[in-house]
Amino acid sequence: MTARERRQLFAGLGFTSLWIVGLGVFTAYPVLASLYYSFCDYSILKSPVWCGLENYRELFSDDLFWRSLRNTLFYAGLSVPLGTVVSLALALLLNCDVRGRPFFRVVFYMPSIVPVVAASMLWLWIFNGQVGLLNWALSPLLALFGQAPPAWLVDPNWAKPALVIMSLWGTGNAMVIYLAGLQNVPKELYESAAIDGATGWRRFRHVTLPMIAPVVYFNVIMSLIGALQVFTQAFIMSAAAGGGTGTGTDGFPARSTLFYTMHLFATAFYDLRMGYASAMAYVLFIIIATLTWLATRWSRERMSHVQ
Numbered sequence: 001m002t003a004r005e006r007r008q009l010f011a012g013l014g015f016t017s018l019w020i021v022g023l024g025v026f027t028a029y030p031v032l033a034s035l036y037y038s039f040c041d042y043s044i045l046k047s048p049v050w051c052g053l054e055n056y057r058e059l060f061s062d063d064l065f066w067r068s069l070r071n072t073l074f075y076a077g078l079s080v081p082l083g084t085v086v087s088l089a090l091a092l093l094l095n096c097d098v099r100g101r102p103f104f105r106v107v108f109y110m111p112s113i114v115p116v117v118a119a120s121m122l123w124l125w126i127f128n129g130q131v132g133l134l135n136w137a138l139s140p141l142l143a144l145f146g147q148a149p150p151a152w153l154v155d156p157n158w159a160k161p162a163l164v165i166m167s168l169w170g171t172g173n174a175m176v177i178y179l180a181g182l183q184n185v186p187k188e189l190y191e192s193a194a195i196d197g198a199t200g201w202r203r204f205r206h207v208t209l210p211m212i213a214p215v216v217y218f219n220v221i222m223s224l225i226g227a228l229q230v231f232t233q234a235f236i237m238s239a240a241a242g243g244g245t246g247t248g249t250d251g252f253p254a255r256s257t258l259f260y261t262m263h264l265f266a267t268a269f270y271d272l273r274m275g276y277a278s279a280m281a282y283v284l285f286i287i288i289a290t291l292t293w294l295a296t297r298w299s300r301e302r303m304s305h306v307q
Contacts, residue, residue, distance in 0.1 A: 034278040042275035055279035065280070067255060068263040069287075075160055075259065076227035079167040083223055084216070087171035091178035092204075105179070112172030120236040123166045127152035127237075153241035156256035163234055163257065167227075174219045181215035182208070217299045221292055228288055231261040238262075260284055 001009075013020075038055055040048035059065050094105050111119070126133045135149035142149055150158040185208060193203045209216070234257050235249065242252035249266035251258025264284070268277035 034281060037275045038278035038282050040275045042278075043272045044274055045272065048275065051275070055276045056283075058276065059279055059283065064255075064258070064263055068251075068258045068260045071160060071251070071256065071258055072228055072230070072260040075164060075230060076224060078161070078164045079227050080220065080223045082164065083168060083171050083174065084220055086168050087174035087219070088178050088216070090171065090175045091182055092208075094175070094179055095182045105176075109172035109176055112170045114170075116232045117236060119166070119169060120233045121240075123162075123169070123233075124153070124237060124240050127162050127166075129154060153237060154253050156254040159241075159253060159256045163230075163237070166233060166237075167230075174223065177215055177219055178212065181212040185211045213299070217296070220299070221295060224291060224295060225288055228284065228291070229261050230259050231265065234259050235262055235265075 037048055039050060039052055041051045041054070042048035090108055094101060094108065098104075114122075125131075129135060129149070129151035132152070134152070138149050152158050152162045189207045189211070190203055193207050198206070234251075238250070238252045238257050242250070249258070249262045249270065251262065260280075261284075264277050264280045267273050267280065
């Protein structure tokens with residue numbers, strides 16, 4: 001290595017030193033430490049004691065673990081497909097050449113930048129079973145079938161669907177990314193397809209979808225990771241809907257909204273079982289990595305069939 005190359009190397013390390021130190025101290029060390037703690041009986045107040053696979057064995061025999069995992073997978077299984085469809089549909093509409101298009105783009109994007117706490121408090125009133133705006137709108141329609149409006153956040157059968165509906169409120173981020181991808185699709189492809197007699201659905205399926213496939217893949221993966229780590233809105237709305245009778249991590253009502261990260265949080269910071277919580281965190285990491293890999297394989301196969 002020449003003297004000039006060494007100077008360039010040291011200069012580059014100097015510019016990136018803060019990032020390297022931050023990565024090591026705030027990311028690499030906690031990840032490795034939590035891996036070690038997952039094999040220990042550790043409560044913060046005492047030194048960790050090695051216990052091998054005991055935390056993992058206890059984890060897979062814990063009813064709350066399986067309940068929280070089922071709730072989380074149910075939420076992700078509904079919110080990710082619905083969010084993808086809604087955000088892509090909004091992007092397709094906003095990509096049309098209509099008057100006031102910039103205004104409508106801002107209107108649909110604004111909910112995604114509302115703080116989660118403020119949005120949760122707003123949706124608490126929307127989902128109110130007695131004076132909520134949603135039930136006020138649904139009551140005339142349900143009355144035709146002799147049905148009463150659901151109680152939403154205090155009904156175990158409707159609490160998770162309510163949170164799924166709320167998740168559609170923040171699809172503005174994905175909508176903007178889809179819109180950017182749609183604007184990069186060459187118009188010549190649509191013109192050629194129209195000349196060949198392709199319908200609107202065929203143009204979407206054989207032109208639009210293959211061209212924005214990487215964008216769809218990115219949004220789906222990010223939505224999946226976010227859905228499996230849902231916490232804040234469920235924590236706030238569970239505590240508020242319970243009328244202050246719980247801590248927010250009990251998944252009110254009847255643990256129907258006890259999501260995985262809420263159970264992990266309660267285990268770590270309420271029960272002070274850091275070793276057990278670290279094991280939970282690594283199980284969640286494995287689940288997310290596996291589902292991401294499966295989604296990647298499915299996406300490649302699906303896009304090859306579409307093309």
